[in-house]
Amino acid sequence: MKVNLLGLIVVLSLGLASEATGQSDSTQLSQKQQMKLRGYIGGVYERSSVSPVHTNSFGLQAAILIKNHFQFGFYGKNHTYHNYREQLIFPNFFQMNYKHAGLLIGYRTHLEKKYEFNLESKFGMGEVKWNELETGNPYLADKFRIFHLQMSVDYLLTKFLAVNGFAGYRWIGDLDITGLSNADFEGLYYGIVVKLGIFK
Amino acid sequence: MMKTTCKILAILLFNTSCFYNDSIPPDQNVWPVANPGDLNMNTEVLMAMDSAVNIHPNEGITSIVVVKEGSLVFENYYFGNDRSTLFDLSGVSSSLSNLALGRAIDMGLITSVDDSLYKYLPAFAQEFEDFPLKKNITFEHLMTMKSGLSWNEFSTAFDGQENDIDRIIQSDDWVEYLITKPIDVLPGRRFSHNSAVPVLIAAAIENQYNDGYQSFLMKEVFGTLEVNNFDIANFRGNINSAWGISMSTLDLAKVGYLYLKRGDWFGRQVINENYMTSSVDVQANIDYYNSFGWMWWRYSDNSNFLSLSENDVFFAAGIGNQRLYVVPHLELVVAITGENEQFDFTLTAPFVLKDYILESIQ
Numbered sequence: 133m134k135v136n137l138l139g140l141i142v143v144l145s146l147g148l149a150s151e152a153t154g155q156s157d158s159t160q161l162s163q164k165q166q167m168k169l170r171g172y173i174g175g176v177y178e179r180s181s182v183s184p185v186h187t188n189s190f191g192l193q194a195a196i197l198i199k200n201h202f203q204f205g206f207y208g209k210n211h212t213y214h215n216y217r218e219q220l221i222f223p224n225f226f227q228m229n230y231k232h233a234g235l236l237i238g239y240r241t242h243l244e245k246k247y248e249f250n251l252e253s254k255f256g257m258g259e260v261k262w263n264e265l266e267t268g269n270p271y272l273a274d275k276f277r278i279f280h281l282q283m284s285v286d287y288l289l290t291k292f293l294a295v296n297g298f299a300g301y302r303w304i305g306d307l308d309i310t311g312l313s314n315a316d317f318e319g320l321y322y323g324i325v326v327k328l329g330i331f332k
Numbered sequence: 333m334m335k336t337t338c339k340i341l342a343i344l345l346f347n348t349s350c351f352y353n354d355s356i357p358p359d360q361n362v363w364p365v366a367n368p369g370d371l372n373m374n375t376e377v378l379m380a381m382d383s384a385v386n387i388h389p390n391e392g393i394t395s396i397v398v399v400k401e402g403s404l405v406f407e408n409y410y411f412g413n414d415r416s417t418l419f420d421l422s423g424v425s426s427s428l429s430n431l432a433l434g435r436a437i438d439m440g441l442i443t444s445v446d447d448s449l450y451k452y453l454p455a456f457a458q459e460f461e462d463f464p465l466k467k468n469i470t471f472e473h474l475m476t477m478k479s480g481l482s483w484n485e486f487s488t489a490f491d492g493q494e495n496d497i498d499r500i501i502q503s504d505d506w507v508e509y510l511i512t513k514p515i516d517v518l519p520g521r522r523f524s525h526n527s528a529v530p531v532l533i534a535a536a537i538e539n540q541y542n543d544g545y546q547s548f549l550m551k552e553v554f555g556t557l558e559v560n561n562f563d564i565a566n567f568r569g570n571i572n573s574a575w576g577i578s579m580s581t582l583d584l585a586k587v588g589y590l591y592l593k594r595g596d597w598f599g600r601q602v603i604n605e606n607y608m609t610s611s612v613d614v615q616a617n618i619d620y621y622n623s624f625g626w627m628w629w630r631y632s633d634n635s636n637f638l639s640l641s642e643n644d645v646f647f648a649a650g651i652g653n654q655r656l657y658v659v660p661h662l663e664l665v666v667a668i669t670g671e672n673e674q675f676d677f678t679l680t681a682p683f684v685l686k687d688y689i690l691e692s693i694q
Contacts, residue, residue: 219367221365221406221407222367222375222405222406222407223378223382223406223408224408269414271415272359272360272415308361309359310359
């Protein structure tokens with residue numbers, strides 16, 4: 133419920149911000165510029181907390197940029213750092229893996245300068261899976277909802293290449309699986325995205 | 333541009349949905365998980381059991397689940413099986429028909445265990461009229477193997493033409509085959525093991541329940557225990573409720589746990605408590621070492637096989653090393669599945685219980 137409410141607030145806020153920005157932009161940019169399709173695809177590295185350790189995830193992120201400021205796209209990440217192991221159900225040891233994907237929306241400053249700051253949120257669905265260590269077979273799993281709120285900064289390397297550093301907080305809901313709870317996944321995260329696309 | 337944007341978004345959403353559409357093995361949300369050491373069980377003995385099963389691929393044990401004091405303390409699968417495997421329960425199925433009958437009585441489909449079978453098999457009314465002694469066969473007689481119907485199951489080989497199990501499998505109508513067997517002895521007088529009598533119980537319930545026996549099991553019996561996946565064999569239209577049910581080991585342990593709690597499923601009385609108690613009490617003494625309840629086995633007081641201070645163990649047994657043990661005074665449920673039907677075990681389910689699981693507690 134908390135996740136849903138936060139998601140709704142951010143979506144509304146970004147929608148209003150986008151609307152307002154769109155109006156001011158109209159005095160600065162020609163209509164042709166505004167209608168130009170911009171966007172990017174990027175590789176993501178993220179480090180986030182899954183209590184009691186930190187985990188690494190890699191993934192993809194892609195978005196289209198509307199009216200220079202509003203981005204809308206998707207992301208997907210897979211936990212790949214195989215150090216989360218437990219003797220979950222005696223006598224076997226298990227490896228935890230998780231992945232999540234969803235929609236990405238954000239308000240971003242127009243990347244005219246080398247550095248620009250952005251506010252972004254991601255809302256998605258994910259899956260936690262315990263794999264039996266000996267066989268690698270999935271033993272049990274559960275789906276969850278996830279919501280991110282993050283700040284990021286873009287650094288434009290070339291016309292088509294940018295590096296983005298981000299940090300934020302994430303909330304998890306609906307996770308009900310042996311050995312893990314929503315609280316284990318909630319917390320701060322940070323990472324980088326290497327973006328390839330049309331920004332200006 | 334709007335059109336292009338929409339197309340891109342559609343592709344992105346499609347990619348997103350593909351990302352997390354894996355099939356998910358079901359979790360068990362019945363018991364909390366605990367390390368056996370936390371419940372004073374010797375983990376080294378349990379590890380020895382695990383190794384013993386693992387290094388003997390021909391011993392026939394395919395899974396073991398142990399629930400102690402309301403916590404899942406051991407769960408393992410062997411030789412390619414896993415949590416989602418539906419194991420053939422063989423004769424354990426007949427103990428499940430005891431559960432089905434209890435539920436049918438609670439629902440008013442069957443009046444009581446003392447009710448006569450013939451009232452529920454109208455298609456065979458003429459048979460009962462022709463042989464009125466059969467009208468005296470009650471559900472209790474069926475469950476205590478004292479129906480009086482002539483039956484030859486263990487005195488000849490299973491592949492022999494004299495064996496009733498082989499003959500019923502070859503017959504077109506299993507209920508007809510059973511009910512037309514001659515009366516050997518007055519109903520209620522003598523124990524004579526008949527693995528097929530759950531077929532008669534299922535037929536009686538099916539005649540009272542509109543959606544059929546399989547649906548009855550799913551909706552009214554197993555569904556109440558959060559058992560959502562099971563299979564029941566069908567031989568040319570004959571539902572094999574006697575030795576044809578397949579189920580996961582975790583789900584089998586849920587059945588055992590319901591009996592341990594005398595029909596109370598986490599605060600909800602699913603089956604009448606008195607019925608559950610009577611089901612596992614001694615109803616028939618078979619021989620010096622074995623007793624029988626209502627479709628549940630017990631060790632007689634003369635047997636010291638398990639070396640326990642209290643002889644309250646009851647169990648369901650299948651011919652392929654399948655066992656569901658309940659030890660009330662230890663709050664212990666042990667579900668073991670197997671697939672060896674060659675009778676060449678060197679590590680049998682009873683010895684897994686005795687030499688490892690009970691040993692780990694003492």
